[in-house]
Amino acid sequence: MADGTSVPADLMGRAMSRARRSNGMQKFMRNRSTIAFLMALPLILLIFCLVLYPAVYAIYLAMLNKRMTQFVWFDNFVYLLNRNTFRLVIFQSCLFAVTAVILKALLGFMLAHLMHNISGRNQRIWRGLLLVPWVIPLALSTLTWWWMFDPSYSAFNWLLNRIGLDSVPWLGVGWTARACTILVNVWFGTPFFMIMYMAALKSVPEQLYEAADIDGASRLQKLFFVTLPMMRNIISITVLFSLIVTFADFDIVRILTAGGPQDMTHVFATYAFQVGIQSGDIPLGASISLFMLPILAVAAYFVLRGVNKRTQEIAA
Secondary structure, eight states, X not given: OTTSOOOOHHHHHHHHHHHHHHHHHHHHHHOHHHHHHHHHHHHHHHHIIIIIHHHHXXXXXXXXXXXXXXXXXXXXXXXXXXXXXXXXXXXXXXXXXHHHHHHHHHHHHHHHHHHHTOOTHHHHHHHHHHTHHHHXXXXXXXXXXXXXXXXXXXXXXXXXXXXXXXXXXXXXSHHHHHHHHHHHHHHHHHHHHHHHHHHHHHTSOHHHHHHHHHTTOOHHHHIXXXXXXXXXXXXXXXXXXXXXXXXXXXXXXXXHTXXXXXXXXXXXXXXXXXXXXXXXXXXXHHHHHHTHHHHHHHHHHHHHHHHHHHHHHHHO
């Protein structure tokens, strides 16, 4: 230095090290992905506490015996697959979910097209009215449906009797009860499909329809060659989300039929509740609930693979 003194080498090294750490920290905090991760960290922790931990704990419970004193590994799953009632639950769950999702998708698509072609204030009014089934708490609306299906005070049977027809045991016969549970689920879930498809329709460029008009395409041709190709990804994601929610449906079946008659309307959620909570066999109930996982995992794999493939094609 100018006055003849010198700075010790160790002090100089520590100062340089602190400067490098400070620069590195500043670069780290300026990284967009780092900021995004830090902002999403509370949500990640919440998901871990409310979703991941219960899922891992359910797997642990499913491998215990009824008294929860020792591991039996996969014996609970083998026991369930050997029961006719559980095989009926698998069939009913798949029938309930797949049928309801297909009907919701079709009705939602038709309603979205109708709403899309209505302009101005009228569209807002009709859209609000059609969203009412989705806004009302499901348990309350299902109780209303239960009253309309009730064998003694059924509103539907009253109408049938007024026109000279016999009463129908809506919730007392297997296939009729299945149809009723599917109907209520479709009534509740169709507005969700409608609002998602309306958003997708608004994102389709008008230039594509104008080009199709110039080429002389009919309305049906524009639907199949313009609208549907542009909406395939949103249709796939919506169907997958609804399939997951419908498979886990509990309120509708529990309130309408409680799984009857003769266990013909049970789905995974209601049967797991009956076995695990009402019968006191928690490990077996956890095993029932976990049977949804491989079915939904396969569906998610194929749907998301198709979405990813179409996204890459568009990007290319």
